[in-house]
Amino acid sequence: MSEIKVLTLNIGNPSLERAHKQVKWLEQRDEDIFVLTETKNSEGCHFIEDYFKNYGYDLFSLNASRQYYVYFPQSTTNDLGVMIVSKIPFVKTYSIFNMEDKYYSRFAGCEIVYESQNINIIGLYVPSRDSSIEKISRKKDFCIEVANYLKNTSQNNRIVCGDFNILSKDHIPHYSTFLNWEYRFYDLFIELGYVDAFSYCNKNINDYSWVGRTNDGYRYDYFFASNSLNIKQCNFVHETRTTNRITDHSAIFLSLEI
Numbered sequence: 001m002s003e004i005k006v007l008t009l010n011i012g013n014p015s016l017e018r019a020h021k022q023v024k025w026l027e028q029r030d031e032d033i034f035v036l037t038e039t040k041n042s043e044g045c046h047f048i049e050d051y052f053k054n055y056g057y058d059l060f061s062l063n064a065s066r067q068y069y070v071y072f073p074q075s076t077t078n079d080l081g082v083m084i085v086s087k088i089p090f091v092k093t094y095s096i097f098n099m100e101d102k103y104y105s106r107f108a109g110c111e112i113v114y115e116s117q118n119i120n121i122i123g124l125y126v127p128s129r130d131s132s133i134e135k136i137s138r139k140k141d142f143c144i145e146v147a148n149y150l151k152n153t154s155q156n157n158r159i160v161c162g163d164f165n166i167l168s169k170d171h172i173p174h175y176s177t178f179l180n181w182e183y184r185f186y187d188l189f190i191e192l193g194y195v196d197a198f199s200y201c202n203k204n205i206n207d208y209s210w211v212g213r214t215n216d217g218y219r220y221d222y223f224f225a226s227n228s229l230n231i232k233q234c235n236f237v238h239e240t241r242t243t244n245r246i247t248d249h250s251a252i253f254l255s256l257e258i
Contacts, residue, residue, distance in 0.1 A: 010163045072084075
């Protein structure tokens with residue numbers, strides 16, 4: 001059997017200086033696909049896009065053996081979103097929102113073929129919120145749109161990942177600030193037959209992708225995989241947050257046997 005690896009990381013809409021550090025870290029990784037969240041129409045994110053699109057075409061590495069494929073939906077509303085960088089060619093890229101929609105860039109989908117299997121990868125950057133009605137509605141409406149899409153499409157060979165800005169209701173520690181519909185969004189994936197890959201691989205282990213100023217941990221970043229896929233490993237990579245500090249989130253990677 002072969003192995004395919006995917007990594008997701010919230011890059012925090014980086015400055016140009018930080019974007020340089022992020023691409024240097026990413027190009028050393030052995031994952032096949034990177035799903036980057038909290039992107040924007042910004043100098044730093046456009047540098048990342050151009051860096052990987054043009055990889056191997058400078059004077060010093062012309063015709064380099066590695067090539068990357070990039071899908072970066074950019075909203076006309078300048079909202080935050082997702083970028084997918086892949087070493088495997090895309091068969092298809094798509095968003096479920098039109099370009100003028102405020103959610104357009106927050107959903108990035110692609111299809112690839114690996115070892116003769118079609119695999120659908122969806123990257124999400126779920127809106128964060130505060131206590132205002134406007135931001136609660138923005139987050140809730142996005143979750144509803146995504147939920148309806150998932151309910152009405154095939155779940156086979158699909159990976160849904162990214163920064164969900166939600167927790168499961170059994171998250172330790174428990175935070176009273178999350179609302180029932182936010183827990184329901186997590187539960188939806190389980191009900192549809194997806195596997196929370198980190199929990200599957202790390203039973204009874206509490207680990208976090210983001211830590212607040214009071215040192216409270218939150219598992220905001222996820223991989224949900226169709227139960228048709230063979231999960232081999234799923235773990236956080238904390239160096240992005242703790243050691244090299246190229247962003248304030250830990251990365252998380254998933255490996256599958258195909």
